[in-house]
Amino acid sequence: MKALYLKELTELDGVSGDEGRVRDFIKEKIESKVDSVKVDVLGNLIAFKKGTKSNRKFLLAAHMDEVGFMVTNVEDDGTLSFAPVGGVDPRVVVGKHVRIKGEVPGVIGYKAIHLQKRNEILESPKYENLRINIGASSKDEATQKVEIGDYVSFATDFRCENSRATGKAFDDRAGCAVLMEIIERSERFEDDIYFAFLVQEETGLRGSAVLFEQLQPNLALVIEGTTAGDDPGLPEHQWATHLGDGPAITFMHRGYVVNKKIYESILQVAQKYDIKHQPKRRTAGGTDAARLAKTGGGVPAGVISVPARYIHSPLSVIDVDDFKNTVSLVGKILEEGEGFAR
Structure with a gap:
C-alpha cells in the first residue's frame, strides 16, 4: 500500500x-x-x-x-503583524518560512539574541513582537502584495526517509x-x-x-x-x-x-x-x-x-x-x- x-x-x-x-x-x-x-x-x-x-x-x-496565521497590520517598514489562527506556540515560529495567501513568501522575524535583555531570552516571544518579512521596504510596497486579513501558512515541503515522513x-x-x-x-x-x-x-x-x-x-x-x-x-x-x-x-x-x-x-x-x-x-x-x-x-x-x-x-x-x-x-x-x- x-x-x-x-x-x-x-x-x-x-x-x-x-x-x-x-x-x-x-x-x-x-x-x-x-x-x-x-x-x-x-x-x-x-x-x-x-x-x-x-x-x-x-x-x-x-x-x-x-493551524496558521492571519495578517493583522502592514507596518510602515513593510513588515507584517500577524495573529495565530488555532493553537500555535510562538516559540516554534521564529525564523520559519511562511506563505501569505498561498503565494507570497515570507520569514517570521524576532529581535536577534545578542540584542535581547536577559528577561527577554528567558521568556517566550509574544506575537505582538513578531513580524513577517516579505522583502518589502515600505508599507506602500508591501500593500501591493498583501493586505490585512490575508491568511498565512507555514511553507514546509514533505519528505520521507525510510518509514518516517516529515511535513x-x-x-x-x-x-x-x-x-x-x-x-x-x-x-x-x-x-x-x-x-x-x-x-x-x-x-x-x-x-x-x-x-x-x-x-x-x-x-x-x-x-x-x-x-x-x-x-x-x-x-x-x-x-x-x-x-x-x-x-x-x-x-x-x-x-x-x-x-x-x-x-x-x-x-x-x-x-x-x-x-x-x-x-x-x-x-x-x-x-x-x-x-x-x-x-x-x-x-x-x-x-x-x-x-x-x-x-x-x-x-x-x-x-x-x-x-x-x-x-x-x-x-x-x-x-x-x-x-x-x-
Missing part, C-alpha cells in the same frame, strides 16, 4: 476558514469514485457511497484545516488521506458511507456542528492526526502515543468520553485482523467527535488517530506504517458492516 495523496495534501495551504485549495484537490481526486459529492454552506466537502444493505448511515470525518499539517491531512485511500477502493460496504472533509476544526469544531442535521448518521468515526508523546525529555509515563506503535485509539478526550461500544469494537477489529494499534494514553486535546456527540440528536463517535510528533508546528513527524495501519483498520471496520458496534 502506498501513502496516496499524503505529500500533496500536506503541502497545500489551508488555514481554518481558507480550506478552498484542499477542498478543490480532494474533490477533483474523489468525485469519479463516489456516488455524489457536495459542498455545504460552511464549506465542508461531503461524499457519499451507497451501501449494499443501506440499513445504517456511517460517517467518516476528517478536518481539512490546519506540516499532518493534523489533519493525515486523516483526509486515510479517507481518500478508503474511497480509492472499488468495493462497496454494507452501510451507506458518508465521507466528510471538514472545515474550521482548529477554531472551535465548527464544520462538524452542521453535519447532523444534514446527514443524521447512526454512528461515526473521526480520523485524526494526534500528538505523539515520545518527545526528547518527556518521561515515558507522560507519553500520549508512540511513533511506530500503530493508530491511536481514543477512549476519552477533552469534552467527550468515547462511546464504549464503539471504542471496544474498534479494539476488537484491530485484534481480529492483527493490526498494530495503541491506546491514546493522555486525554488532552479534542476532536470533532465531541461536537458530533452533542449536536442535534447526537452521534455516537469513535476516534482513530495517526500519531505525529510536534503537531501545530512548522514541521511534524509521522511513521508511514502508522498511517498505513490506520487505513487498514478503518477499512476492516467498514468491512465488518452491520456487525460493527452492535
Whole structure:
C-alpha cells in the first residue's frame, strides 16, 4: 500500500476558514469514485457511497484545516503583524518560512539574541513582537502584495526517509488521506458511507456542528492526526502515543468520553485482523467527535488517530506504517458492516 495523496495534501495551504485549495484537490481526486459529492454552506466537502444493505448511515470525518496565521497590520517598514489562527506556540515560529495567501513568501522575524535583555531570552516571544518579512521596504510596497486579513501558512515541503515522513499539517491531512485511500477502493460496504472533509476544526469544531442535521448518521468515526508523546525529555509515563506503535485509539478526550461500544469494537477489529494499534494514553486535546456527540440528536463517535510528533508546528513527524495501519483498520471496520458496534 502506498501513502496516496499524503505529500500533496500536506503541502497545500489551508488555514481554518481558507480550506478552498484542499477542498478543490480532494474533490477533483474523489468525485469519479463516489456516488455524489457536495459542498455545504460552511464549506465542508461531503461524499457519499451507497451501501449494499443501506440499513445504517456511517460517517467518516476528517478536518481539512490546519493551524496558521492571519495578517493583522502592514507596518510602515513593510513588515507584517500577524495573529495565530488555532493553537500555535510562538516559540516554534521564529525564523520559519511562511506563505501569505498561498503565494507570497515570507520569514517570521524576532529581535536577534545578542540584542535581547536577559528577561527577554528567558521568556517566550509574544506575537505582538513578531513580524513577517516579505522583502518589502515600505508599507506602500508591501500593500501591493498583501493586505490585512490575508491568511498565512507555514511553507514546509514533505519528505520521507525510510518509514518516517516529515511535513506540516499532518493534523489533519493525515486523516483526509486515510479517507481518500478508503474511497480509492472499488468495493462497496454494507452501510451507506458518508465521507466528510471538514472545515474550521482548529477554531472551535465548527464544520462538524452542521453535519447532523444534514446527514443524521447512526454512528461515526473521526480520523485524526494526534500528538505523539515520545518527545526528547518527556518521561515515558507522560507519553500520549508512540511513533511506530500503530493508530491511536481514543477512549476519552477533552469534552467527550468515547462511546464504549464503539471504542471496544474498534479494539476488537484491530485484534481480529492483527493490526498494530495503541491506546491514546493522555486525554488532552479534542476532536470533532465531541461536537458530533452533542449536536442535534447526537452521534455516537469513535476516534482513530495517526500519531505525529510536534503537531501545530512548522514541521511534524509521522511513521508511514502508522498511517498505513490506520487505513487498514478503518477499512476492516467498514468491512465488518452491520456487525460493527452492535
